[in-house]
Amino acid sequence: MTGIGGVRLSGAVMAHPRRREAAERLAGDVLDVVTDPDPAGRPSAFRTSLLAWSSIPESSTHHFLLHDDMVLSSTFFERAERAARAMPDAALALFAFWNSRNGAAVRQGALAGARWVAGAGEYTPVAALLLPREVAEGYVEWAKDRGDTWPDDVLMGRYLRQAGVRVFVAVPSLAEHEDLASLVDNDFQGLRRSPCFFTDDPLADRGEGAVLDDLPVIPFFKRGVAQCAVRVPGSRRWRDLRCEDYLAGLGIDADSLRARAGAGRHWPLWLTAYTMGAVHRGERGDARVLDEALATMGPGGLCHELGWRELAGLSAELHDVARAGLEAGLREVARAGLGTGRDVARAELEAGRADRSTRCVDRGPVAVTGSSTFVREHLSDALADRGFRLTGPEAGVPVVHVCALGWSPDADPGEEVRLARAAFAGGPGGVLLSSFHVYPERKWADEETPVSPAATPLSRALLQVEEAAAGAVVLRLGEPYGPGMPQRGPVAELVLRSSLNRPAPVSGCPVQLVHVQDVAKAVLAALERGSAGRVYNIAHRKRVRMGELAEAVSQAVRPMDVETSDEPAGALVNVERAGVELGWRASVTLDYGLHTCAQWLAYESDRP
Numbered sequence: 001m002t003g004i005g006g007v008r009l010s011g012a013v014m015a016h017p018r019r020r021e022a023a024e025r026l027a028g029d030v031l032d033v034v035t036d037p038d039p040a041g042r043p044s045a046f047r048t049s050l051l052a053w054s055s056i057p058e059s060s061t062h063h064f065l066l067h068d069d070m071v072l073s074s075t076f077f078e079r080a081e082r083a084a085r086a087m088p089d090a091a092l093a094l095f096a097f098w099n100s101r102n103g104a105a106v107r108q109g110a111l112a113g114a115r116w117v118a119g120a121g122e123y124t125p126v127a128a129l130l131l132p133r134e135v136a137e138g139y140v141e142w143a144k145d146r147g148d149t150w151p152d153d154v155l156m157g158r159y160l161r162q163a164g165v166r167v168f169v170a171v172p173s174l175a176e177h178e179d180l181a182s183l184v185d186n187d188f189q190g191l192r193r194s195p196c197f198f199t200d201d202p203l204a205d206r207g208e209g210a211v212l213d214d215l216p217v218i219p220f221f222k223r224g225v226a227q228c229a230v231r232v233p234g235s236r237r238w239r240d241l242r243c244e245d246y247l248a249g250l251g252i253d254a255d256s257l258r259a260r261a262g263a264g265r266h267w268p269l270w271l272t273a274y275t276m277g278a279v280h281r282g283e284r285g286d287a288r289v290l291d292e293a294l295a296t297m298g299p300g301g302l303c304h305e306l307g308w309r310e311l312a313g314l315s316a317e318l319h320d321v322a323r324a325g326l327e328a329g330l331r332e333v334a335r336a337g338l339g340t341g342r343d344v345a346r347a348e349l350e351a352g353r354a355d356r357s358t359r360c361v362d363r364g365p366v367a368v369t370g371s372s373t374f375v376r377e378h379l380s381d382a383l384a385d386r387g388f389r390l391t392g393p394e395a396g397v398p399v400v401h402v403c404a405l406g407w408s409p410d411a412d413p414g415e416e417v418r419l420a421r422a423a424f425a426g427g428p429g430g431v432l433l434s435s436f437h438v439y440p441e442r443k444w445a446d447e448e449t450p451v452s453p454a455a456t457p458l459s460r461a462l463l464q465v466e467e468a469a470a471g472a473v474v475l476r477l478g479e480p481y482g483p484g485m486p487q488r489g490p491v492a493e494l495v496l497r498s499s500l501n502r503p504a505p506v507s508g509c510p511v512q513l514v515h516v517q518d519v520a521k522a523v524l525a526a527l528e529r530g531s532a533g534r535v536y537n538i539a540h541r542k543r544v545r546m547g548e549l550a551e552a553v554s555q556a557v558r559p560m561d562v563e564t565s566d567e568p569a570g571a572l573v574n575v576e577r578a579g580v581e582l583g584w585r586a587s588v589t590l591d592y593g594l595h596t597c598a599q600w601l602a603y604e605s606d607r608p
Helices: 017-027 046-053 076-086 101-112 133-143 152-163 243-248 254-261 264-278 287-302 308-336 342-350 374-385 413-423 457-468 490-499 516-529 546-556 576-582 590-603
Strands: 002-004 007-015 032-035 062-067 070-072 091-093 116-118 128-132 167-170 175-177 217-222 225-231 238-242 364-370 388-390 399-402 431-435 473-477 479-481 504-506 513-515 535-538 562-564
Touching: 007 017, 007 046, 007 076, 017 032, 032 046, 046 062, 046 133, 046 152, 062 070, 062 133, 076 091, 076 128, 076 167, 101 116, 101 167, 101 217, 101 264, 101 287, 128 133, 133 152, 152 590, 217 243, 217 264, 217 287, 225 243, 225 264, 238 243, 238 590, 243 254, 243 264, 243 374, 254 264, 254 308, 264 287, 264 308, 287 308, 364 374, 364 413, 374 388, 374 399, 374 516, 399 413, 413 457, 431 457, 431 516, 473 516, 479 490, 479 516, 490 504, 490 546, 490 590, 504 546, 513 516, 513 590, 516 535, 516 576, 535 576, 546 562, 546 590
Parallel strands: 007 032, 007 062, 091 167, 364 388, 364 399, 399 431, 431 473, 473 535, 479 513, 504 562
Antiparallel strands: 002 007, 062 128, 070 175, 091 128, 116 167, 217 225, 225 238
């Protein structure tokens, strides 16, 4: 198609035969059109994309692929070619969705005046994607037998990470997504637009070299929740926090912010924009580009539940809230004297503090012990986020011990008792995480329910663990779930089947769930307010039946066919004492909690 300086671009539009006419209009006389080789088959963009990536002209060094429902900016081809020359070995996403981590990274790029921003730890946007020829060929070979697994954007993200190919996302986007009905069953996602798009190029006088690389934290507003993607120091992995938890590690109390924000029902949007400002280092970019990026933050975060008419009616109000939140966050940076320049963020990253500010309060040492489980790993991160210094067990250091009996199928009763005795050998104090399974099966149980040592082998082992922690605050957990969880059991299996668009047989007892973020908050409350020797039940108040769980997964991840059967009754455990004495309530909604599981399974797990 074009070629300057050793780079020669070609491109194609992929389409279903029903939309061939629209694809040909988009392609014009410049691009090829590649249609679905099996249009009567199960809806899937994968097989069409694999055919398109397999059909690169021999003379091309780089190739881009467009979905047929895209609109291109007036400088699309010039910018794509210049970027390929500037970053010849990278994958270049010319479009991202407004509610994604990549979309949020684009907003931070707009704030910083960047032309490109390093891709976030999630799927790779494929609706307008440019790849070096050899990368495309490698993807075709790698992905050819994976068509019945993850969607093509998740597969592309997995391949590029495994191949060590960097991804950069355009600021502003070079293409926009039209509001056409999805042919691959993606309409459940709501309106899908760019985080920042112009038909012209407001930064046309600048080259493509301004790259915002290695963002340590990306605040994003999705599904009505203010959250952050935080890069794990020394790796390309990411983990999710809510903005309020991230800010707490900076010494910023979200509750006090809320009292003066005046954002009302749009508080989560304001908090996301505030966090975006609070983590920014450097000067501001172009005002027009930044303002457009802020205008899409609110609609992107609410598009899962509101249609375009409702979003249009709220757009001005949401825009004002996002502006106000960002300005407040930028004032926080100025007030705290965090300095300017990207060298500050880079220094924090290289020092291993990418997920915590140098202003993080020092809450003293704490030892986190127990079997190596996702709950223990999450607790270690959460306590470090809040300013605790992680150390080994020693005199005078509080212990947080995680017993995996009752929820981890790999837990060995004898080993768990031994670990608990070793953890609390130095004397009383600290927090023990036990399990609901200490209770015998009954319709109702609370902390005062007597537990017979003869009840079950599991109950006896749990009682021995609790006896080894005499003097500690005991938190009996419901069914823990969240990122990193074992990839088996009802939650993981339903989330996986939903992610892969497969039907789900549903049966089993109702469960009382607790997300690992709520577990961490309970531990913090126990360290601050708990009474030695007291027992607290930690879980959602509501017991969730398997049919309800399947419906919640369908809403949080993607719709799926559910095959239900009769469900046996399950015990309900009272969790009121933790609210009265610790001030703790489960705050993670089931929708958000399940969505974090889906994101982890798709982006961070090794599940094929």
